[in-house]
Amino acid sequence: MNAETNNTILLDHGAGGKASHALFSKMILPLFSNEYLDMGDDGAVYSVPAGRMAFSTDSYVVDPIFFNGGNIGDLAVNGTVNDIAMCGAIPLYISVGLIIEEGLPINDFQEIIKSMATAADRAGVKIVTGDTKVVPRGKADKIFINTSGVGMIPEGVNVSGSRALPGDKIILSGTMADHGIAILTAREGLTFDGDLKTDSAPLNHMVKMILSSGCEVHVLRDPTRGGVGTTLNEIASQSGVGMTLFEKDLPIKKPVNGVCELLGFDPLYIANEGKLLAIVPEKQASKVLDLIKADTFGKNAAIIGEVTDQRPGKVFLETAIGGQRLVDMLTGEQLPRIC
Amino acid sequence: MGLTYLEKFRDPSLAKNLVTAIHKESRLTLRLMEVCGTHTMAIFRHGIRNILPETITLLSGPGCPVCVTAQKDIDAFVAVSRQPDVIVTTFGDLMRVPGSGTTLAGQKGAGADVRMVYSVFDAVTIARQNPEKQVVFCAVGFETTIPTIAAAVLMAAKEKVTNFSIYGANKLTPPALAALMTTPGVSIDGFILPGHVSVITGVDAYRSVFETHKVPSVITGFEPIDILHAVLMLVRQNESGVPALENAYPRAVRESGNPKAREVMHQVFTVGDAAWRGIGLIKNSGMELKPDFKAFDAGAQFELNLTDVAEPKGCACGEILMGLKTPVACALYKKVCTPMTPVGPCMVSSEGACAAYYNYG
Numbered sequence: 001m002n003a004e005t006n007n008t009i010l011l012d013h014g015a016g017g018k019a020s021h022a023l024f025s026k027m028i029l030p031l032f033s034n035e036y037l038d039m040g041d042d043g044a045v046y047s048v049p050a051g052r053m054a055f056s057t058d059s060y061v062v063d064p065i066f067f068n069g070g071n072i073g074d075l076a077v078n079g080t081v082n083d084i085a086m087c088g089a090i091p092l093y094i095s096v097g098l099i100i101e102e103g104l105p106i107n108d109f110q111e112i113i114k115s116m117a118t119a120a121d122r123a124g125v126k127i128v129t130g131d132t133k134v135v136p137r138g139k140a141d142k143i144f145i146n147t148s149g150v151g152m153i154p155e156g157v158n159v160s161g162s163r164a165l166p167g168d169k170i171i172l173s174g175t176m177a178d179h180g181i182a183i184l185t186a187r188e189g190l191t192f193d194g195d196l197k198t199d200s201a202p203l204n205h206m207v208k209m210i211l212s213s214g215c216e217v218h219v220l221r222d223p224t225r226g227g228v229g230t231t232l233n234e235i236a237s238q239s240g241v242g243m244t245l246f247e248k249d250l251p252i253k254k255p256v257n258g259v260c261e262l263l264g265f266d267p268l269y270i271a272n273e274g275k276l277l278a279i280v281p282e283k284q285a286s287k288v289l290d291l292i293k294a295d296t297f298g299k300n301a302a303i304i305g306e307v308t309d310q311r312p313g314k315v316f317l318e319t320a321i322g323g324q325r326l327v328d329m330l331t332g333e334q335l336p337r338i339c
Numbered sequence: 340m341g342l343t344y345l346e347k348f349r350d351p352s353l354a355k356n357l358v359t360a361i362h363k364e365s366r367l368t369l370r371l372m373e374v375c376g377t378h379t380m381a382i383f384r385h386g387i388r389n390i391l392p393e394t395i396t397l398l399s400g401p402g403c404p405v406c407v408t409a410q411k412d413i414d415a416f417v418a419v420s421r422q423p424d425v426i427v428t429t430f431g432d433l434m435r436v437p438g439s440g441t442t443l444a445g446q447k448g449a450g451a452d453v454r455m456v457y458s459v460f461d462a463v464t465i466a467r468q469n470p471e472k473q474v475v476f477c478a479v480g481f482e483t484t485i486p487t488i489a490a491a492v493l494m495a496a497k498e499k500v501t502n503f504s505i506y507g508a509n510k511l512t513p514p515a516l517a518a519l520m521t522t523p524g525v526s527i528d529g530f531i532l533p534g535h536v537s538v539i540t541g542v543d544a545y546r547s548v549f550e551t552h553k554v555p556s557v558i559t560g561f562e563p564i565d566i567l568h569a570v571l572m573l574v575r576q577n578e579s580g581v582p583a584l585e586n587a588y589p590r591a592v593r594e595s596g597n598p599k600a601r602e603v604m605h606q607v608f609t610v611g612d613a614a615w616r617g618i619g620l621i622k623n624s625g626m627e628l629k630p631d632f633k634a635f636d637a638g639a640q641f642e643l644n645l646t647d648v649a650e651p652k653g654c655a656c657g658e659i660l661m662g663l664k665t666p667v668a669c670a671l672y673k674k675v676c677t678p679m680t681p682v683g684p685c686m687v688s689s690e691g692a693c694a695a696y697y698n699y700g
Contacts, residue, residue, distance in 0.1 A: 190457065261345070263457075264380070264689075266384070314700075316700075317386070318386075319384075319385045319563075320349055320351055320354075320385075321349065321351055321354035321355075321385055321386070321387075321390070322351065322354065322355065322358070322386075322390055323387055323388070323389055323390045324386045324389055325383055325385075325386040325699040326699050326700025328697070328699075331677075331678035331698070332435065332678070332679070335431035335434055335435070335455070335689075336430070336431040336432070336455075336457060337377070337432050337690065
């Protein structure tokens, strides 16, 4: 059995020889093909227009690598596309670094690569350079992926976590905690009623639509690890403002909320992979909300709170029953409760 | 329970009516104690403290199972995880609880095989899958979890899963209430009694404590409407001067509780003394495996050589758990004691009073 005919990834596939070449030319290149990658050079060479560029990187080590609604491949592409978009940029080119554990089934690898190609097409970005390494069994967990990317920021766009102002409205582009709960239930083999599916999605088209509408946008951020609560704490701290959220307005799917209730998790701290927070001046809020709702991935968007000049750096929640509580930054990982 | 049903217990207009009634009827200054950690969390999460009148102070009691697990028991769990060919299984919120040294999470990082489980039965499954290893379950929690732990021991005994054992640190609620009421300086005008524990114990389990101390007591659930309803009932009992033991959670709690669950519990365990973190030894407040099930006692299987280490100086958790102090009155609170660097039991679990104060403000 050699690397050509074997049905799992072998160390040979990362050795830089014929097997490596075959993996790239037969499995990866046909799916990722574009004028830059096809050159076969050590890096991508491309022209860029004058202006400001955004550059972002992220690594993906999710377990399990396949979950309801996606896999580590499309997650890795969408994640970096979104990070670039949250800088107010239009993502153009991304790189892919693959670290594969010896023994990964070829079929799994192919499925991951296919989904990366599909995600890149959907986002309108090109995978222009990359690298593949294979490590001995036990030295990695199936597959790790790093994606980095660049995008150009249109003239006049200036979004940053430090630009939230008192009076601004906080918009969330859809339901909270979908991704984190999908991953948790898949990882732990927990079965619940309801469709617990990742929300992994590219948000660059939504961002482009908002920014090209002429609406003023102060902050864009995708609330991934740490969820909406932690992300808003970061922004409150960066901008030196306070925030008030309204529990009654927080969008969450009932099955997701049900799992959170059962395990004692606060959905405000659970990861999202296809949602954005937009902080915009009050006079623009309803227009931006309508634009987000018009997007495929923004149908359940809602204004969830406002920026205040009270208690800078703190985020508070007005509870549904009229109480108030602090939404602090998440401390460590949320752990399921005993009872 | 469906979410639509659940939503009725979070209805803002119903909550408003209850809050209005509490404000209207509350004249006496009252110190009410929620015994259960899940109640503590719910009170903070729904912002209940700041919608109650100034006459009412809510205190957190010794009802967070993780918080009251003795430092020595945590040290034992950690020591077991250091043994060769052992898999330690635990409920999630025990992972970060410090003993006198490290935590189970720290041990996992150092290479020990520590696994988080959602049910004690998962631990039995892990034992079946790993016959060459000893699988030890860290048995913590109150009456809510004890029957399932007992059922797992029975299952392991029946199926001859001989590599499964438990390190017992379970505790009982009514003896803790009795101990609390006989502690000098403790002054409580009403107990909000735990809903889930009472599903097992029933109302009857609290009767002797109530008859002895005549403290207004209401069993309730964990939704905001449940808690506000219980507060109103306790206000009315105090205002009328007629203390009672009432059940405001009849959708889940019966007078006699769940006799079958208790039968399973007592088939495997017998009552013994237990050390409570921050409080000390409370007579007849723990559970020990009966002689027939000693083969499942991890404590008897390993030479752990544990030493007693004094609890941290300056920590007021003992007084907080008994309602003698609030977290903000502790000299260590937020200074050296935080959720990331917890010193005492009330900060180690998200359900602890100090953690709830810290996280929810």
